Amino acid sequence: MNKYPNSLENLIEAFQSLPSVGRKTAERYALYIFSNMEEEKLIDFSNSLISIKKDIKKCPCCGNITENDLCNICSDPQRNKKQVLVVESIKDLYTIESLKEYKGIYHVLGGVISFSKGITIHDLNIDSLEEKVKNKEVNELILATNATLEGETTARYLKELLKDYDVKITRIAHGLPVGGDISYLDEMTILKAMEGRREY
């Protein structure tokens, strides 16, 4: 005997499919739920798993998640629809949104071009972005993919794809993170920070 009872084993396996959850962590979660979680909370947990696929869909305009036809951002009349910030993921969108500074709308690519993972432009939400630009719905496109190889490749690709249209394309700045110590930074970041220097 080395395995837990079947139903617990199933739950452990389910937890293991989450990102960076290994066997030990999954066991810990499952045993915690068994020992500490009240039945009522457990039923809520179980139901919320089912309902996210049922109740949530992608906003056809930007790719954000929503329970309505359009997401809260695209349907907000206060937002500047002419300024579009392109992010890799919904998580990135919510991170930027939580700063409560940006007043335009978003476009979620749903990933980045990655040769190692076999993700090509056809797997990304690019067509609808090109369509928007083509229809002159956008004045400024802010490329906010991550500062990784894949993020740069994707930003580069979008720039090439859209350069002939009448749209201003910008890329968020790379450089020293606030509070960052140069001696701990990698070469690339320092180079980018030097390159992006401004009059002071």
Place this chain on the structure above:
Amino acid sequence: MNKYPNSLENLIEAFQSLPSVGRKTAERYALYIFSNMEEEKLIDFSNSLISIKKDIKKCPCCGNITENDLCNICSDPQRNKKQVLVVESIKDLYTIESLKEYKGIYHVLGGVISFSKGITIHDLNIDSLEEKVKNKEVNELILATNATLEGETTARYLKELLKDYDVKITRIAHGLPVGGDISYLDEMTILKAMEGRREY
């Protein structure tokens, strides 16, 4: 807008109730499930959450979890019922069991005496252990609570409680972990390792 759609928010909250899962990790899990998990797997996940409370109960003999009347270990005729290894948690039981060395049975306390957490002897599965010892069902009791303050206190308490009965009480050894480097060890472990030294 700073919050995700309601059903996703509910799932994030559910994940946050797991041990050492903060807001960021919970968001990551929930978004991963939304974006990557197939509907079928999601339903399995949801069902397994419900079924652990329904299908699994505690073994009345040792406190281990089981889907049957007695757990696999207590109902195994090959196991030595006279030797009882006392552990804090089901997880510890499974850790020791995975070594496939121990041939006795277990007793799960379901915690340890902790003043800071307000856990007293009345919250632990101790009565049935005393009962077993009183009825002379046990020859050797191996105290395998952790080498923490709480684990030691609990071991000490059990020793006091049961010392007048006709039972051999042992405590697992403390010392240098295999592969351990003395210079990296804390004082207490080194002292315990010295104290527990044997003829070589």
